[in-house]
Structure formats: C-alpha cells, structure tokens
Amino acid sequence: MAVTLQDVADRAGVSKSAVSRTFTAGASVSDRTRAKVEAAAAELGYHPNVLASSLTTGRTKLIGLVSNNFTNPYFLEIFDRFTQALQQAGLRPLLVNLAHEGDAVHSLDMLRQYSVDGVIVASSTLPPDFTAAFRAAGLPVVHAFGWSRSAPDTDLVSIDNIAAGTLAAETLLARGYGRIGFLGGPREASTTQDRLTGFQARAGAAFVGARFAPAYAFDAGRATMRGLLQDGPGAEAWFCGDDVIAIGALSALRDAGLKVPGQVGILGLNDMEMAGWENIGLTTIRQPIAEIVAASVALIEASIADAARRPETRMLPCSLIERATLRPLP
Structure with a gap:
C-alpha cells in the first residue's frame, strides 16, 4: 500500500500538519522537525502527492x-x-x-x-x-x-515586429537588391501585418508587393512561391515572415531551377534550428x-x-x- 502522510507522522513522532508543512513551500517548520520528517519520509519511501496538496493550497501549479x-x-x-x-x-x-x-x-x-x-x-x-x-x-x-x-x-x-520588418528591408537594400517583396504568413496575424508595415515603409520604391501564405507551414511556403513564379518576373529577393515558409519557398525556387542567392535572395525570420542545417543555410532574423x-x-x-x-x-x-x-x- 502507498505510504501516507500519517505513516510519516507516526514514524517521525510529529503531527500530520507538521509533515504537511514540511512539504509545503514557504510554510513555517522548525529545522529539528524538518529533519525528523525528511528522515522518516526517506526511510518509508514517501513522496508528497502534489494533486492532494492542491486541494489544501488551492493551487494546482x-x-x-x-x-x-x-x-x-x-x-x-x-x-x-x-x-x-x-x-x-x-x-x-x-x-x-x-x-x-x-x-x-x-x-x-x-x-x-x-x-x-x-x-x-x-x-x-x-x-x-x-x-x-x-x-x-x-x-x-x-x-x-x-x-x-x-x-x-x-x-x-x-x-518588435515592425522593427524586424525594417531590419529585413535594410538588409536586402544593403545588398543591392532593387526589387524586394514580402512573403508573409496568414494575413490576419498581427505579427504578419506589423512585419509588412516595417518592411514596406523602409523598402520605399523598391517594394514590389506582398503575398500571404495560408499557414506557417513548409507546403504553404512552397505553394505560395510557386504561384509567384507563375505570375512572371517579380522580386529579386523576398523577406519571408517565418523560417518554415522561407524553407518552403527555397524548395520551390530550387525545383524551378533558380539559384539561391545567385538569381533570387531569401531572408527568413525566427532562426529555428532547421534554418542552420547545412543543406538549407537560411539567412534569417533571429527571434x-x-x-x-x-x-x-x-x-x-x-x-x-x-x-x-x-x-x-x-x-x-x-x-x-x-x-x-x-x-x-x-
């Protein structure tokens, strides 16, 4: 049978409330009593029941x-x-x-x-x-x-997602890209809108437009970039509002035989672990x-x-x- 609070109290020669206080963070208990209770608990293999203690404290943690x-x-x-x-x-x-x-x-x-x-x-x-x-x-x-x-x-x-969009535009412009676009996540996401706001404001005349993937997902990024390629000549570089969308876009560009960064540049955002993989090597903005x-x-x-x-x-x-x-x- 499971060892109970009463078992520990009997072994330590103290009250149940003393045992309870010993295992309650911040509760008042003397060093002598704490030592006796902890020794008895160790001998009996007792471990506090956190679910039961939540009934007493009113906190489930x-x-x-x-x-x-x-x-x-x-x-x-x-x-x-x-x-x-x-x-x-x-x-x-x-x-x-x-x-x-x-x-x-x-x-x-x-x-x-x-x-x-x-x-x-x-x-x-x-x-x-x-x-x-x-x-x-x-x-x-x-x-x-x-x-x-x-x-x-x-x-x-x-x-600051507006600042992130601004940094993205500055990064692309500094590398000599004359036509830059935004490939964001879901249009309704507040972060998407803020990143676009900062990006477009700093890009100025170099901004060629925005497109939105329906989800933060590889397939969504790949499908959206394929659509952009079918539309004809577009941006020289794209700021993707999420790394996983950027990796999907990279896949679409490579499937189309386009060299990255030789013909098209891609910039992500997040710096997820996958972005640093050798076969991806995504330049990105770290969150x-x-x-x-x-x-x-x-x-x-x-x-x-x-x-x-x-x-x-x-x-x-x-x-x-x-x-x-x-x-x-x-």
Whole structure:
C-alpha cells in the first residue's frame, strides 16, 4: 500500500500538519522537525502527492500552455523550452492545442476543468479575444510571440515586429537588391501585418508587393512561391515572415531551377534550428526564444503571486543571422 502522510507522522513522532508543512513551500517548520520528517519520509519511501496538496493550497501549479501552431517545427522548439522553464520554476505545463478552436469561451471552459493557475498563450494568430476571455475570468495570462495594438490589458512578450520588418528591408537594400517583396504568413496575424508595415515603409520604391501564405507551414511556403513564379518576373529577393515558409519557398525556387542567392535572395525570420542545417543555410532574423520564454514564465509567476499587479509589455530585440541565401554585402 502507498505510504501516507500519517505513516510519516507516526514514524517521525510529529503531527500530520507538521509533515504537511514540511512539504509545503514557504510554510513555517522548525529545522529539528524538518529533519525528523525528511528522515522518516526517506526511510518509508514517501513522496508528497502534489494533486492532494492542491486541494489544501488551492493551487494546482498547472499552467495552460496554449497554441494553435503545433504543425510548425519552430513551435516544437518553443514548447520544449517552455516545458523545461516551467518545470524548473516548480510549475507543470498543460499543453492545449487550439488548432481547430475558434471559440474563446469554450477554450476557457476547458482550461477551468483542470483548474489551471495561469495561462501562457504562445501564438501570433490566436485573436485577442482569447487572452481577453482568460483575463476576464480572473486567470493570469501572458501572450508570448504575438502582439496586437488592439490586444487587451495583458502581459505581452514578443519582438518588435515592425522593427524586424525594417531590419529585413535594410538588409536586402544593403545588398543591392532593387526589387524586394514580402512573403508573409496568414494575413490576419498581427505579427504578419506589423512585419509588412516595417518592411514596406523602409523598402520605399523598391517594394514590389506582398503575398500571404495560408499557414506557417513548409507546403504553404512552397505553394505560395510557386504561384509567384507563375505570375512572371517579380522580386529579386523576398523577406519571408517565418523560417518554415522561407524553407518552403527555397524548395520551390530550387525545383524551378533558380539559384539561391545567385538569381533570387531569401531572408527568413525566427532562426529555428532547421534554418542552420547545412543543406538549407537560411539567412534569417533571429527571434530570441530563450529570452521570450524566460520573461513569459517570470511574468506568469508574478501574476500568480500578485493578482493586482499591472500587466507589462516586453519587446525584445532581434538580430540578423548571416548564412547563405542572400548575396554578400558589396
């Protein structure tokens, strides 16, 4: 039979409440009592039941990690970092896939069934009403990797996507490209619109137009670039608003017999692991994943500890990663 709290109390010669306090972070217990309880627990092979303790503390330590980008390999990297960071903070991630969910209220009901202590929305395409619904229900919520000027009063952690678009245009112009275009992700995504805004404003007369892939996916990037090639002569270089779309575009260009970067230049955004593979070598704009994840976890911890704290917006800088899909600087 499983070792119980009472078994440990009997072996240590203390009360059940003393055992409970010993295994409750921040609870008051003397060093002598703690030593006796820990020794008894080790002898009996006792491990605290975190689910049972949640009934006492009112905290499950579950954090809903919500996204709708599970098919994008970049987000697998993000989820890996999030799960590690949450676990290191003593929290437990609950992955929630909203790929086919359009109703914020239904999603909220699902999270409530698990009594999550907070929610991290890791998406650039979920609309602001999702974070609004979570916050209105009293759930601490952080929106990571997304940004919208119409977003609710919510903690936000992202890069400055307008600045990223500006950097992309400056990068292409500096390499002598006279006709440059934007191949973005879904048109409705706030990040897509902001990246296009920054790119178009800095590109000026060199801007030849924008096209939008229906999803952040390899096949979507390849199909969209094939369509652009069928339309006839276009841009000398394309800024793709996501690495996986850029890699799909590279595939389409190579299938068409075009040399990259000799005939067409490609610039991505994110710096996902795959972008650095030798057979891809994508020049891209790096999004600081580790820093965004760390900031998001810190903010959700702060909100759980203090429900009255004011939300923050943290915009982190991005940087160019030089590889092999753009011509060199003159």
